[in-house]
Amino acid sequence: MFNEAISELGLIELPLKGRQFSWSNMQDSPLLEKLDWFFTSA
Template identity: 80%
Template sequence: VNDIFIFNEIIGHLGLLELPLKGRRFTWSNMQDVPLLEQLDWFFTSASWINQYPMTQVAP
């Protein structure tokens, strides 16, 4: 079974929501002249947290 599939199933089962990264689309670069850019970090929270703290943001 694919690990990412299991991960996504758990996220869905728990009802977690992803917080978007503000200010950039990627969290990692290989720092080359032609860089490889990836999002390696994700941030999740619950709907109740978002309701309690609607201004929550993730900053790089």
Template identity: 70%
Template sequence: NFNNIIINLDLVEIPLKGRSFTWSNKQDQPLLEKLDWVFTSS
């Protein structure tokens, strides 16, 4: 459903610049995740 809404609204994701991840658990062997997305209309 989420992807269909993005497509139907003709939204595009604004790419992350300068890093690949937005969250880390800050452990010795960290879990790195991209949790945030930013969209705009074209």
């Protein structure tokens, strides 16, 4: 449903600047996740 709403509203994702991931568990072999998403309309 989320992806449908984004598509129907014509929203586009704004890319993160400077890094690919916004969260890390800070371990030797880290788990990296993208938690922040930003959308805008044209």
